Amino acid sequence: xxxxxxxxxxxxTEKSQAVAFWCDPISGHATLYWYRQILGQGPELLVQxxxxxxxxxxxxxxxxxxxxxxxxxxxxxxxxxxELGDSAMYLCASSxxxxxxxxxxxxxxxxxx
Amino acid sequence: DQQVKxxxxxxxxxxxxxxxxxxxxxxxxxxxxxWYKKYPAEGPTFLISISSxxxxxxxxxxxxxxxxxxxxxxxxxxxxxxxDSAVYFCAASAGGTSYGKLTFGQGTxxxxxx
Numbered sequence: 001x002x003x004x005x006x007x008x009x010x011x012x013t014e015k016s017q018a019v020a021f022w023c024d025p026i027s028g029h030a031t032l033y034w035y036r037q038i039l040g041q042g043p044e045l046l047v048q049x050x051x052x053x054x055x056x057x058x059x060x061x062x063x064x065x066x067x068x069x070x071x072x073x074x075x076x077x078x079x080x081x082x083e084l085g086d087s088a089m090y091l092c093a094s095s096x097x098x099x100x101x102x103x104x105x106x107x108x109x110x111x112x113x
Numbered sequence: 114d115q116q117v118k119x120x121x122x123x124x125x126x127x128x129x130x131x132x133x134x135x136x137x138x139x140x141x142x143x144x145x146x147x148w149y150k151k152y153p154a155e156g157p158t159f160l161i162s163i164s165s166x167x168x169x170x171x172x173x174x175x176x177x178x179x180x181x182x183x184x185x186x187x188x189x190x191x192x193x194x195x196x197d198s199a200v201y202f203c204a205a206s207a208g209g210t211s212y213g214k215l216t217f218g219q220g221t222x223x224x225x226x227x
């Protein structure tokens with residue numbers, strides 16, 4: 001069964017350091033999403049890509065967060081510098097163009113110390 | 114402003130009984146609704162969805178009901194099984210160019226006791 005792959009699964013980083021997460025969507029899924037889930041809350045959309053283009057990044061804290069999907073396939077989300085409040089689960093999801101049902105990866109649990 | 118709300122943080126049910134999870138929304142632009150299930154340390158898994166042109170959608174043990182006038186939807190699980198124990202998220206989409214932007218509720222922890 002096709003899955004969204006994410007790495008690493010867990011990441012511990014010190015405050016002010018840079019951190020990066022990687023996502024490989026399901027083959028053929030042109031739409032890719034990065035969500036952030038804080039403990040006790042539902043996921044919140046950070047950025048949405050259609051192929052290599054950003055469709056929505058209105059909730060992405062652009063002073064420290066960046067996302068790219070250079071070849072329209074896999075994607076990287078970066079935080080620099082990391083802050084204590086960035087501790088959360090970072091989820092990548094993908095869908096076929098026009099489909100609302102998104103398929104999620106297992107996520108990266110980030111802890112900033 | 115919480116546009117999708119799940120007011121019950123947790124629900125406990127006996128195996129074999131019905132589980133009913135509720136969700137309310139405030140944004141009239143939402144026209145597609147989904148339920149996701151999440152186990153600890155894993156990503157959410159899609160369960161079932163419903164379009165605003167319908168009031169009911171059924172898939173095996175799972176049924177979602179939509180009451181547009183009340184801006185309320187519910188997920189029924191019958192019969193409930195211990196393996197259903199997880200966090201359930203309600204999500205909504207406004208369609209159009211925002212079709213993929215899901216707004217999630219806070220989640221309800223379902224515990225099914227054997």
